[in-house]
Amino acid sequence: MALIRKIGVIGQGHVGAHVANSLLMQGVADELYLADINAQKLESECQDLTDSMSFYPHNCRVVNCGEKYELLAGCDVVVNAAGDVAKAAGDRDGELFVTAEITRTWPRRLVDAGFGGVIVTISNPCDVVATEIWHLTGYDPRRIIGSGTALDSARLKNAIARRVSLDQRSICAYMLGEHGTSQFAAWSAVNFGGKPLAELAAEQPNRFGFDLAQAEKDARFGGYVTYAGKGCTEYAIANAAVRLVRAVVSDEHLVTACSTLLTGEYGESGHYTSLPCVVGAAGVEEVVTLSLTEAEQAELHASCEHIKGNIARLTWWDEERRPSLR
Known part of the structure; x- marks a missing residue:
């Protein structure tokens, strides 16, 4: 039986939604677990992605996880895209405080639920957020990757x-x-x-x-x-x-x-x-x-x-x- 590739994406704003679509367009995921605090936005993105399934290389199960980050614990990779891009209009440090606060909400819950995969974080400031995830969880730092440069x-x-x-x-x-x-x-x-x-x-x-x-x-x-x-x-x-x-x-x-x-x-x-x-x-x-x-x-x-x-x-x-x- 073929290995089922499970990918999670936290945050379905501008970037997170494009990550989800790109994963499906490239045929990387077999199961896609999406989380966001905005229930309507998340439901809409799930609908749009599943409406597009006929056009992707292969089928993928899309799961609406809401704010239940524990549901992503079985993923091979979880992408963190949660943030507020509007705060970065002047410079990438503009998101520092808001993104740092958002990042406090999910990593510990994910790791405590038994997550054993790799975290790819793209939220800005990227290097600070990656350091924060490591600091908050004590998770293997080599399994936390910032998209960085x-x-x-x-x-x-x-x-x-x-x-x-x-x-x-x-x-x-x-x-x-x-x-x-x-x-x-x-x-x-x-x-x-x-x-x-x-x-x-x-x-x-x-x-x-x-x-x-x-x-x-x-x-x-x-x-x-x-x-x-x-x-x-x-x-x-x-x-x-x-x-x-x-x-x-x-x-x-x-x-x-x-x-x-x-x-x-x-x-x-x-x-x-x-x-x-x-x-x-x-x-x-x-x-x-x-x-x-x-x-x-x-x-x-x-x-x-x-x-x-x-x-x-x-x-x-x-x-x-x-x-x-x-």
């Missing part, structure tokens, strides 16, 4: 691709650090088919000698271009989340930038931030440490300081009572 790395690839006329999927490039304005491009690690950007820029300056600072800015602030006309971001973040879900349920050992608990990498520990990670059935199976330049390491430390500053603003954080590193 998986999305921003895709934006960087888009920015580079426009300049060099190559397929985005043929470019290896990472935005690292916070999923926020302190993130940075690891230009020293950018390569095309294994050939470093610096070498190509020296050989073909007209094509590869583009303005690095402007490309990095396009990646860092690309979400606000989207937000300006839509009042939200939807497609890219939903697909970034589903890419992580696919890596888990298919045990892909995918190398991607995402937010994970730091345990000494580059001298940082005790909070989540984005580095290249190997993602599979166990969550983050390995953290890839790059040979960052001194300047890039300084940017990483500055980004970590921003994350830690936000964490310190929240009442749930207690350095003395944080879970032990595993």
